[in-house]
Amino acid sequence: MKSLKLYILAILCISFQFSNAQETESINQGSIDDQFEFVLRKSGNFKGTNGSAYEAVKRSMFVTLQAHTNDTINTLKKTLSDTRHTVATQEKEINDLKANLNTTQSTLTATNEEKNNMALLGMQTSKTNYNIIMWTIVAALLALLLFFIYKFKNSNAITKAANLKLSEVEEEFEEHRKTALEREQKVRRQLQDEINKQKGTS
Template sequence: MNSIKTLFFIAFTFILTSTSFSQTQPEDDKLSLNSGTIDNQFEFVIRKSNKYQEYKVVKKNWLYTLKAHTLDSLKAVHNDLAETRAVVENQAKEIADLKTNLSNTQTDLDKTNSEKNNMALFGAQMSKTNYNVLMWSIIGALLVLLLLFVYKFKNSNTITIAAKKNLAEIEEEFDEHRRNALEREQKVRRQLQDEINKQKKA
């Protein structure tokens, strides 16, 4: 009798704690020991068992059959649980892989954005703003140097033209002076020659 009570206690505990099976039985279901839910099978055993005072007399083969069905159901639940755990582990692994890929993608995206927003100059990375400021500064400096060169060139050209003009004037004055000097020399020679001729005659 104690073993029967123990089996009933185990069976009812299983029924109360199991979430895989229906807790309510429609009145239309036909009760059977070899089909239906475990709850229906227990209901079949309870209803079909004989009464003895406040006890129920249950056939041993029914108990063994019910035990076998209960164990099969537990085994199926355990198998489902193992499969669910395997699926969860696979999904956890896939999630970890996805997180790793997402992290790598984010790193690549940050690198791409950094390269997009920065410019390489002589191997050094600098922002586009700083790059533009540097380039315009170089262009401005070159423009200033060009204007300075043009100014110096024009100034030098003006000085050169003035120097050439002065040189031409000096050369012209020198030629005039040389002609005058030559004329004076010739005049002096003629006068000297005249004096020599006078002395000879005298």
């Protein structure tokens, strides 16, 4: 009889442990919502002394559910913190990229302005104005060159004409000098003849 009681008690303990292990295994599976559903299914219906009905939940299941809920909340908090940190990091990277983009844009604008402008006498001017000024200077220099060439040719022609006139004057002078010399020689001969005549008569 005593052994029968021990046998029944052993079966009850094994059944209780198996049931408890099955409940623990089930409550450890699935999402929090699934675990709450499991607890609700496993709750016992009881009636109070005043006839009102209420649900009873095993303390071990409630403690396990509470621990799972806290773990889930802590995991969500950590995930939220990591997400906020990631968002902050990405926002900083975006701001850095925007700053770099603005710097690059400014550098590009300055480079384009420098490329489209030319330094002339220490002042920046556009390529169009630079080309206009340079071609104006080239045209002015070309006009001055043509003017000097014209003046040179004109002066050269005048010089040639003057040289020709001088040659003619020199020829006339030489002719006149020869004529004058011949006259002088003729007058001297006549004078010498007269002197000789005077000597002969006396």
